Amino acid sequence: MSSFNNSQLVALAIAPKCSAFLSILGSSYIIVKIVTSKSRRKRVHQRLLAGMSILDAFQSLAHFFSTWPIPAEDTYVKYAIGNNKTCSAQGFFINFNVGVALYHASLSVYYLLVIKYKFQHKRIQKIEMVMHTLPVFYIIVSGIFILMDDSFNNSGFFCWIASSRCEGDACLRGRNAMTFLWIVLGLASLCMLIASICIFLLWLTIRKQELGNRNRNIRFHIESRNVPGAQNTRPRSYLQDSARQSVMFLGAFFMSWTIPIIDRILFHIYGYHIFVLYLASGILHPLQGAFNILVFMRKSTKRERKTTNEDPPEPRFNLRLSFTSMISILSGNKLNASNQHMAVFQDTQLNECVTILEEGHNQLNNDKK
Numbered sequence: 001m002s003s004f005n006n007s008q009l010v011a012l013a014i015a016p017k018c019s020a021f022l023s024i025l026g027s028s029y030i031i032v033k034i035v036t037s038k039s040r041r042k043r044v045h046q047r048l049l050a051g052m053s054i055l056d057a058f059q060s061l062a063h064f065f066s067t068w069p070i071p072a073e074d075t076y077v078k079y080a081i082g083n084n085k086t087c088s089a090q091g092f093f094i095n096f097n098v099g100v101a102l103y104h105a106s107l108s109v110y111y112l113l114v115i116k117y118k119f120q121h122k123r124i125q126k127i128e129m130v131m132h133t134l135p136v137f138y139i140i141v142s143g144i145f146i147l148m149d150d151s152f153n154n155s156g157f158f159c160w161i162a163s164s165r166c167e168g169d170a171c172l173r174g175r176n177a178m179t180f181l182w183i184v185l186g187l188a189s190l191c192m193l194i195a196s197i198c199i200f201l202l203w204l205t206i207r208k209q210e211l212g213n214r215n216r217n218i219r220f221h222i223e224s225r226n227v228p229g230a231q232n233t234r235p236r237s238y239l240q241d242s243a244r245q246s247v248m249f250l251g252a253f254f255m256s257w258t259i260p261i262i263d264r265i266l267f268h269i270y271g272y273h274i275f276v277l278y279l280a281s282g283i284l285h286p287l288q289g290a291f292n293i294l295v296f297m298r299k300s301t302k303r304e305r306k307t308t309n310e311d312p313p314e315p316r317f318n319l320r321l322s323f324t325s326m327i328s329i330l331s332g333n334k335l336n337a338s339n340q341h342m343a344v345f346q347d348t349q350l351n352e353c354v355t356i357l358e359e360g361h362n363q364l365n366n367d368k369k
C-alpha cells in the first residue's frame with residue numbers, strides 16, 4: 001500500500017463506498033419486494049434470493065465504511081479512524097460475502113433440480129432448509145474461528161482476513177490468517193465451479209428439449225392481411241426464461257468475485273498489488289447487490305408488462321399444429337381437439353384460420369387438375 005501515491009490511496013478509500021451504497025439499495029429493494037409480496041414468499045427461489053440479499057446487505061454496509069474502521073495507527077491508510085475492535089467488527093460482516101457465494105451456488109442448484117430433474121415444490125422445500133442453513137452456519141462458525149485468531153485486520157482499503165504487526169514470520173495478530181484466507185478463497189472458487197456446472201447442465205437440458213421439439217413438431221406462424229394483427233413471433237418458454245435468469249445470476253456472481261480472486265493470487269505471487277486490479281476489486285466486490293437487482297428487475301418488469309392494462313400489445317395470432325393435425329384438416333376431416341394434439345387457436349380467429357387452410361387445399365387441387 002505504501003507504494004501508492006496520495007491520489008491512488010484516496011481512490012481506494014472512496015471507490016468502495018460508492019459501489020457498496022448501490023449494492024445496499026439493490027439488496028434492500030429485493031428484500032422489500034419479496035417480503036411484502038405474498039405470492040413471492042411462496043416461491044422457493046424468491047426466498048433463496050431474499051436470504052442472499054439479506055447477507056449481501058450486511059456485507060455491503062460493512063464495505064461502505066471502507067477505511068474508517070481500520071486502526072488509526074496505520075497512518076498510510078486514508079481516513080482510518082478506528083481501532084482493532086472496529087476492524088474486527090467490519091471484517092466479521094464482510095466475511096458474509098462467502099455466505100452470498102454459497103447462496104449463488106444454491107440458487108444454481110435449485111434451477112438445475114427444478115428444470116432438469118423436475119423436482120416438485122414439496123420435494124424442493126425439503127432441500128431448501130439446507131440451502132439456507134449452510135450459508136448461515138458458515139458465516140457464524142468461520143467468523144468465530146477467525147475472531148479467536150485475531151485474523152480480521154487491515155487488508156488494504158477495508159478490514160478482512162490478514163496478518164498484522166508482523167516481524168518476519170511472527171505476527172501478533174492473525175497467525176493463521178493465510179490459512180483462513182485460502183480456505184475462504186477456495187470455498188468461493190468451489191461455489192463458482194458448482195454454479196458453472198449446474199448452468200452448463202441446464203443449458204444442455206434446454207438445448208436437448210429444443211432439438212426434440214423441432215424434430216416432433218411442424219410450427220406454423222401465419223402472417224396475412226386476412227388475419228388482423230397476425231405476427232410471426234415465437235413466445236419464449238418458461239424453461240428458457242428461467243434458464244436465462246440463472247445464467248444472469250451466475251454472471252453477477254462471476255463479476256463480483258473473479259477480479260478479487262485474481263488480484264489476491266497475484267499479490268501473493270509478486271508481493272504487491274497492481275493498482276488497476278486492486279481498484280477494480282474494491283469497486284466490483286461490494287457491487288453484488290447492484291448486479292442482482294438488474295437481474296431481479298428484468299424479471300419483474302417482464303411480468304408487469306404481461307399483466308398491465310396500459311398500452312396492451314396488438315392482438316397476436318399464433319397457429320401451432322402437429323403434423324397429424326395438419327393432414328386431418330387438409331384431408332377434409334373435422335379437427336377433434338380431444339384427439340388431435342398441439343392445435344392452438346384464438347377463438348375469434350378460428351374460422352378465418354380454417355378458411356385460409358381450405359383455400360390453400362382447394363388451390364392445390366386446382367393446380368393438380
